[in-house]
Amino acid sequence: MSKQKRLLAVHDVSCFGRCSLTVALPIISATGIETVVLPTAILSTHTGGFTGYTYRDLTDDIVPIIKHWEELNIKFDAVYSGFLGSFEQIDIVSQIFKKFKAEGSIIAVDPVMADNGELYKIFDENFPKGMVSLCQLADVIMPNITEASLMLSGQYKEGPYTKEYIRELLIKLSQLGPKKVVLTGVYFDERDLGAASFDALTQEFSFARANRISGYYHGTGDVFGSALVAALVKNKKLSKAVEIAVDFTVGSIKRTYESQTDIRFGVNFEEGLGDLLNACNSNN
Numbered sequence: 001m002s003k004q005k006r007l008l009a010v011h012d013v014s015c016f017g018r019c020s021l022t023v024a025l026p027i028i029s030a031t032g033i034e035t036v037v038l039p040t041a042i043l044s045t046h047t048g049g050f051t052g053y054t055y056r057d058l059t060d061d062i063v064p065i066i067k068h069w070e071e072l073n074i075k076f077d078a079v080y081s082g083f084l085g086s087f088e089q090i091d092i093v094s095q096i097f098k099k100f101k102a103e104g105s106i107i108a109v110d111p112v113m114a115d116n117g118e119l120y121k122i123f124d125e126n127f128p129k130g131m132v133s134l135c136q137l138a139d140v141i142m143p144n145i146t147e148a149s150l151m152l153s154g155q156y157k158e159g160p161y162t163k164e165y166i167r168e169l170l171i172k173l174s175q176l177g178p179k180k181v182v183l184t185g186v187y188f189d190e191r192d193l194g195a196a197s198f199d200a201l202t203q204e205f206s207f208a209r210a211n212r213i214s215g216y217y218h219g220t221g222d223v224f225g226s227a228l229v230a231a232l233v234k235n236k237k238l239s240k241a242v243e244i245a246v247d248f249t250v251g252s253i254k255r256t257y258e259s260q261t262d263i264r265f266g267v268n269f270e271e272g273l274g275d276l277l278n279a280c281n282s283n284n
């Protein structure tokens with residue numbers, strides 16, 4: 001039996017609406033990885049489509065929590081960061097990466113800040129620059145196309161995309177520092193949707209797609225990112241990890257679409273956890 005891996009997930013807790021930590025913790029734990037949490041903020045719901053949500057920034061708690069862990073000499077095989085509660089947290093999370101990076105560990109950054117061509121309203125225009133500095137420290141990043149465009153200071157383009165355009169974005173993102181880059185929200189015609197990846201070490205590009213299901217489902221970026229990071233920690237190669245994460249996310253969206261739940265409530269990933277575990281444990 002190989003040693004159990006330990007991962008630190010740094011995201012907000014949106015109490016209702018299945019995204020960030022309420023998605024990362026169950027998904028990564030279900031694959032057999034010990035999942036330690038560091039909440040960046042607590043909200044009553046996520047900010048997508050809800051109004052009147054509560055918001056408590058936990059920046060002041062993070063530094064003492066880290067200090068305590070250092071005293072306990074806790075080590076992580078992976079750190080996975082997502083939605084950060086304040087600009088100041090970018091610097092704090094950079095420190096966390098430096099403190100906890102070890103031989104063979106994986107630093108994964110989802111630069112959550114924008115979608116559909118727009119920066120989320122709670123972030124100011126300097127936020128993308130801060131996210132670039134965090135991505136420079138990462139081994140793997142997983143922006144959507146809006147986030148990628150903001151980080152590369154380019155104009156956001158609506159799809160469908162060409163393979164050349166996606167390849168160019170992937171290469172430019174890898175030049176920021178991370179050896180593995182995954183782009184989400186990639187489509188080459190209106191009927192499909194998926195993710196693309198580039199591994200700078202092997203120079204391999206890959207695309208994983210599925211039939212598009214109409215509707216914009218919240219939290220799917222976090223469902224995808226959590227499955228991707230879990231598969232990578234379980235030693236899957238990047239193209240396989242992307243395929244596993246796309247299948248898991250698409251299955252979650254399908255179940256939600258079929259049950260006609262409110263799209264703001266997040267997707268039914270729970271009933272796909274058994275399949276995710278099997279995919280992560282299979283030998284191919």
Ligand code: PXL
Nearest residue numbers: 014019020046047048083219
């Ligand atoms: O899923 C990304 C996300 C995470 N956390 C919060 C959000 C969002 C997207 O809107 O609002 C609080």
